[in-house]
Amino acid sequence: MLDITLPDGSKREVEQGTSPFDVAESISKSLAKRSILARVNGELWDVKRPFEGDSTLELLDIKSPEALDLVRHDAAHVLAQAVQELFPDTQVTIGPVIDDGFFYDFARKEGFSTDDFAAIEKKMNEIIDADLPINREVWAKDDAIAHFKKIGEKYKAQIIDDIIPPGEDITLYSHADQWSDLCRGPHLPSTGKLPKAFKLMKLAGAYWRGDSNNEMLQRIYGTAWANEKDLKAHLMRLEEAEKRDHRKLGNALDLFHLQDAAQGQVFWHPKGWTLYRVLMDYMRRVQDRYGYREIKTPQLMDRSFWEKSGHWGKYRENMFISSIDQEDKVLAVKPMNCPCHVQVFNHGQKSYRDLPLRLAEFGSCHRYEPSGALHGLMRVRAFTQDDAHIFCTEDQITDEVKRFCDMLREVYAALGFDDVTVKFSDRPETRVGSDEVWDKAENSLRVAAEASGLEVVYNPGDGAFYGPKLDFVVKDAIGREWQTGTIQADFNLPERLDAEYVGEDGAKHRPAMLHRAIFGSFERFLGILIENVAGAFPMWLAPVQVVIATIMQDADDYALEAAAELRKAGLRVEVDLRNEKINYKVREHSHQKVPIIAVVGRQEMDDRTLALRRFGDAKGRPEVVELAACCEKLRAEAAPPDLRET
RNA sequence: GCCGCAGUAGCUCAGUGGUAGAGCGCGUCAUUGGUAAUGACGAGGUCGGGAGUUCAAUUCUCCCUUGCGGCACCA
Numbered sequence: 119m120l121d122i123t124l125p126d127g128s129k130r131e132v133e134q135g136t137s138p139f140d141v142a143e144s145i146s147k148s149l150a151k152r153s154i155l156a157r158v159n160g161e162l163w164d165v166k167r168p169f170e171g172d173s174t175l176e177l178l179d180i181k182s183p184e185a186l187d188l189v190r191h192d193a194a195h196v197l198a199q200a201v202q203e204l205f206p207d208t209q210v211t212i213g214p215v216i217d218d219g220f221f222y223d224f225a226r227k228e229g230f231s232t233d234d235f236a237a238i239e240k241k242m243n244e245i246i247d248a249d250l251p252i253n254r255e256v257w258a259k260d261d262a263i264a265h266f267k268k269i270g271e272k273y274k275a276q277i278i279d280d281i282i283p284p285g286e287d288i289t290l291y292s293h294a295d296q297w298s299d300l301c302r303g304p305h306l307p308s309t310g311k312l313p314k315a316f317k318l319m320k321l322a323g324a325y326w327r328g329d330s331n332n333e334m335l336q337r338i339y340g341t342a343w344a345n346e347k348d349l350k351a352h353l354m355r356l357e358e359a360e361k362r363d364h365r366k367l368g369n370a371l372d373l374f375h376l377q378d379a380a381q382g383q384v385f386w387h388p389k390g391w392t393l394y395r396v397l398m399d400y401m402r403r404v405q406d407r408y409g410y411r412e413i414k415t416p417q418l419m420d421r422s423f424w425e426k427s428g429h430w431g432k433y434r435e436n437m438f439i440s441s442i443d444q445e446d447k448v449l450a451v452k453p454m455n456c457p458c459h460v461q462v463f464n465h466g467q468k469s470y471r472d473l474p475l476r477l478a479e480f481g482s483c484h485r486y487e488p489s490g491a492l493h494g495l496m497r498v499r500a501f502t503q504d505d506a507h508i509f510c511t512e513d514q515i516t517d518e519v520k521r522f523c524d525m526l527r528e529v530y531a532a533l534g535f536d537d538v539t540v541k542f543s544d545r546p547e548t549r550v551g552s553d554e555v556w557d558k559a560e561n562s563l564r565v566a567a568e569a570s571g572l573e574v575v576y577n578p579g580d581g582a583f584y585g586p587k588l589d590f591v592v593k594d595a596i597g598r599e600w601q602t603g604t605i606q607a608d609f610n611l612p613e614r615l616d617a618e619y620v621g622e623d624g625a626k627h628r629p630a631m632l633h634r635a636i637f638g639s640f641e642r643f644l645g646i647l648i649e650n651v652a653g654a655f656p657m658w659l660a661p662v663q664v665v666i667a668t669i670m671q672d673a674d675d676y677a678l679e680a681a682a683e684l685r686k687a688g689l690r691v692e693v694d695l696r697n698e699k700i701n702y703k704v705r706e707h708s709h710q711k712v713p714i715i716a717v718v719g720r721q722e723m724d725d726r727t728l729a730l731r732r733f734g735d736a737k738g739r740p741e742v743v744e745l746a747a748c749c750e751k752l753r754a755e756a757a758p759p760d761l762r763e764t
Numbered sequence: 765g766c767c768g769c770a771g772u773a774g775c776u777c778a779g780u781g782g783u784a785g786a787g788c789g790c791g792u793c794a795u796u797g798g799u800a801a802u803g804a805c806g807a808g809g810u811c812g813g814g815a816g817u818u819c820a821a822u823u824c825u826c827c828c829u830u831g832c833g834g835c836a837c838c839a
Contacts, residue, residue: 323767
């Protein structure tokens with residue numbers, strides 16, 4: 119007999135071979151029906167799997183958070199069965215749970231098409247309707263391998279062979295006697311328990327085991343939820359995210375465009391470029407304040423230079439190369455600014471008194487990114503970094519990193535990103551530099567990260583070969599995370615490019631070098647920013663801050679005069695004198711997400727006022743302000759965060 | 765780069781083996797209207813590029829190109 123302890127502390131004696139389901143049934147039929155998963159001695163457990171000794175037992179229903187993973191996992195299995203029934207020449211591989219759903223990777227000569235989804239979903243529903251019992255079976259490793267080989271599932275056989283230690287048993291889960299798959303479990307007691315709240319979403323290629331040297335499998339993505347309401351809510355969220363897509367907004371708000379002839383490069387339109395400039399001006403002021411010296415370095419450098427820096431050897435494939443007919447020279451377009459910055463450092467003799475030297479550049483870089491990697495502004499081939507390199511002594515690293523963290527927090531807060539975490543990555547296996555130097559640098563970065571007040575996540579072994587690093591991750595308005603800023607120590611480049619300074623002792627020393635960026639690239643950061651605010655920029659960033667819209671033509675002169683006054687106050691103003699109704703104009707500029715629409719009609723003209731309507735505040739009555747006061751008020755509202763008076 | 769899907773007017777999209785259509789936008793005219801679409805008329809397309817099949821291709825086939833969704837990559 120076994121002792122089973124329930125969550126309320128009560129105990130039951132049951133016979134060997136009893137399962138959580140049996141216990142549930144002995145309590146009530148409805149409980150047994152509801153229970154789709156158990157927790158036995160703290161471990162998730164199939165409800166039909168017999169206890170293996172005295173146990174604590176908790177029964178879980180579909181509403182429990184653990185159940186959602188189960189649902190998604192079972193959805194993946196039902197998908198796999200459906201696919202194999204419809205397409206018998208298909209082999210299964212793996213099918214894990216992911217955020218919001220699941221996927222399953224299949225191997226099949228002919229491709230699937232999204233047109234097949236309807237049939238597959240139909241078949242999945244049939245499998246659910248058939249309510250096939252899901253059984254757990256324990257197999258010996260070698261038997262399982264032989265079994266999968268025999269039925270032609272070579273991927274499954276390979277997985278077992280690779281990941282299961284010799285002698286260890288494995289578990290298979292079968293849907294009645296129709297279908298079975300290698301799986302750790304647990305699973306639902308039967309296919310009928312799977313809620314019909316799933317949807318197949320995407321079809322994609324995926325390399326076997328994530329290695330591009332391997333064959334490509336076909337991955338089917340699906341989403342699955344505990345009920346239809348949650349599914350609908352999820353689909354709604356996807357639609358909302360789509361509306362924020364910076365590529366759509368970039369077009370709708372006339373910020374930029376991309377075109378075939380310049381793959382991966384951006385054509386910034388007046389409004390988008392205004393945004394870019396405002397951001398750059400802001401960063402320039404902040405940089406100046408934090409003690410950076412701005413520089414500008416060449417776009418093209420001779421091949422031999424890149425050979426010396428080591429980039430030619432390591433990144434040649436991703437570099438754009440240029441040559442000229444008259445000369446037998448190969449130049450490379452710079453993929454990064456650091457080697458150029460070392461040249462500025464190296465020019466003339468540097469003393470320890472010059473350190474730390476912070477060289478900043480809005481450096482325009484080009485990288486040949488694989489075509490499949492390009493994505494709107496987020497991944498481009500030509501971009502501008504808010505790049506800087508700090509040359510300092512090893513002892514100065516901690517202070518410099520702290521200073522950088524302060525600056526980064528200030529900038530992110532100004533742009534509306536308050537949720538920031540920092541990832542600390544230390545020495546990888548293959549690296550340059552002595553362990554003593556790594557110790558010192560890692561320690562400096564760690565201390566600075568911990569002092570920053572940001573949440574620190576540790577990433578052991580994930581540093582660059584040339585030094586440890588901190589990466590900064592911001593969370594946006596709809597909860598997505600973006601890696602943006604970074605600061606990295608580098609022991610390699612100063613060595614390769616012979617950077618040195620004269621120390622207090624009169625001898626020559628290698629400086630430490632820190633690479634750092636806050637935005638990363640303007641292009642990408644603007645993409646993130648556009649999506650974060652969904653195109654509705656705060657006043658200081660808005661490409662057009664005020665539109666003056668007239669109601670009738672008699673007000674034209676006054677509208678132009680008011681615009682001139684507002685522009686004198688430094689505001690970005692447009693005037694809409696078109697022969698259209700005010701409703702039409704308000705609608706259009708609201709769609710353009712202009713922060714302030716100033717309406718001008720007979721009344722305002724006579725009183726020399728403006729009637730202000732703010733974006734997102736449609737219900738409130740217009741605020742009527744005298745023109746001179748309005749200039750002052752809006753000037754204050756439009757001030758960048760670092761120039762605000764309060 | 766790899767797998768799948770797509771490219772039709774400035775934008776969003778419909779459509780067909782017999783050389784194209786809507787809405788919005790744009791232009792002209794009328795209307796001078798008080799906070800999310802005034803009306804009428806008009807212009808606008810080598811149906812991504814090339815080749816093939818066909819009497820005939822925007823439509824079918826192949827190649828290229830670009831984009832989209834993933835995978836791989838991201839100094």
